[in-house]
Amino acid sequence: MRVSVSGCGRRGVLHAACLAAAGHEVVLHDTDARALDALRTGLTTAEPRLHRLLALGLVSGRLRPTTDRTAVAGARVHLLCVGAGAGLDGASRVAALRDALDDLAPHLGPGELVVGRARVPAGTAERLAAGLAADGVRATVAWVPDEHRPGHAVVDLLRPARLVHGVPDGPAGERASAILDALHAVQLATGAPRFVTDLATAEDLGHGHGTPRPGDAVLAGADDGDARGVVSSTPGVPLAAVGAA
Template sequence: MRVSVSGCGRRGVLHAACLAAAGHEVVLHDPDPRALDALRSGLTAAEPRLYRLLALGLVSGRLRPTTDRTAVAGARVHVLCVGAGPSPDPDGASRVGRLRDALDDLAPHLGPGDLVVGRARVPAGTAEWLAACLVADGVRATVVWVPDEHRPGHAVVDLLRPARLVHGVPAGPDGVRAAAILDALHAVQLASGADRTVTDLTTAEALGHGVGTTRDTDRGPDRHGDDVASRTRRGELAAAGAA
């Protein structure tokens, strides 16, 4: 599946690398060329295993960083990884503003039935407001919300082998179609045994706290003191990147 990821910060790079490792064709867009320079030099690969996934994605061609916003055209799913950091205001207005700016950049390149996937924790009603913005612009894309749940230092494993997935979708036929596309997007995670819950947008928004739920087998260090990411089988992520 062709996927675009907006935002070349820590979360954007992490999600783009993991999506590419899961076999998707990923366009990572950021208007700031300095962010892409940092990615290529490995400065953003602070998570265990992330540098390896970045290298696999770039070498295989599945991960394509760019400052060209038109490169996102043709993607079926568009993941918003902006506005996920700390918000300077208590009501999250600046975070929502960054999401709206990213959506405005995407809107001219969205086609009917495309999904716009929000990841950040946002005030209740943000997803529906963003969806209304698209309707007002005459864009027939669907806004969905997938809570960003991963633990610092374990993010690669938590994203590729999560304990659960929560898919927040709108009601009606658009929601049914969106849920099916999200299942395809997360086929690798579902095949690994992740529990999947489909819920409404408001519930999913409230769950986007960025702290992962762990599998029973992934709790704490092993007897050698390695973390979860280090204990991942050596060939597992490489196989995902080469699939």
């Protein structure tokens, strides 16, 4: 699947590298050429295993960093990995997401999926979707909480404890969920449970809640079709390393 990732910060690089490792064709877009230069020279992060994934993605051609915003055209899924810096408040995150989406909008096609990753105030996804609709853009907005742990991010993204897909109601949500299943086929193949929930629930989860692992609390009533009963907590049991290929 062709995927675009907006934002060459830590979160964007992680997701781009892991998606490329999972076999997707990834365009990593950022307006800052210096950030992309750092990515190519391997100076981006000390996150374990990430340098190897980046090298594999770049050499294979599955990962393409670029400042050319038109390169995102034709991607079926567009990840918004911006607005996640330390110290940013909710309003700053939303503003960064809105700016990134404004850049994407002219290149979005009907049926394409825009996926937010940051923890944001409830209602953000619906407002972003309304903005696209007002501009005549027929793309769908979904939300997938980011629950990786620093120092374990590659493991957590390729072998997650769970996947939460926040999608809109109706046929658009059903299509979005099917696309997200295809995007996360490698992760689902590891046995990770998948929860489909509404947008507001997904927006409130994510980084800062920790990643649930076996033994973490799950409220009664949660099942594969409802993540509203899921409670995440900081994991206490170390994960065995997974091979990054």
